[in-house]
Amino acid sequence: MYIISIYTTLISAIMEKLRKTTDSIPELNIKNENDQNSIHFHAFRKWFKTQVTTAGQSDFAEALMGHKSLKLVYFKQSSDARLKLYQKMEPFLIISDFTKVEKTMDELQDQVQSLSMELEKVKQWREIFVKYPKKKY
16 A cells, blocks of 8 residues: 555655656647646656557557456566566667667767777878987988
8 A cells, every 4th residue: 555655645746756757848848739738747658658558568558558358368488588578679769869879970970980090091191200210400
């Protein structure tokens, strides 16, 4: 009973934090056709279920969401198997736009390659100057 109370309190706190966040950011404070917040706690659960089910793991989604059904009685996995399956699903659950990060990484790789080529040129010139020093007359 005590654990359920803590769980309920945590859920309420998360929902309240999400509401305050969406209220404070105009881009996130979107209302649906029923004039309710489009971004809410249950929407994340629906999105999660959709993503994992689309990836072909409906039973796994149900188990992770804590749903109880007859078919889950027969869905048994070890912790290691569940971890591996979650790691397989994780790319479908990322809500970030990494295009800017990837672009920056590509640019940095280009710069590193360019600098490496310049460094090689400097090393070659250094070898030449060491091998053939200027003579003073």
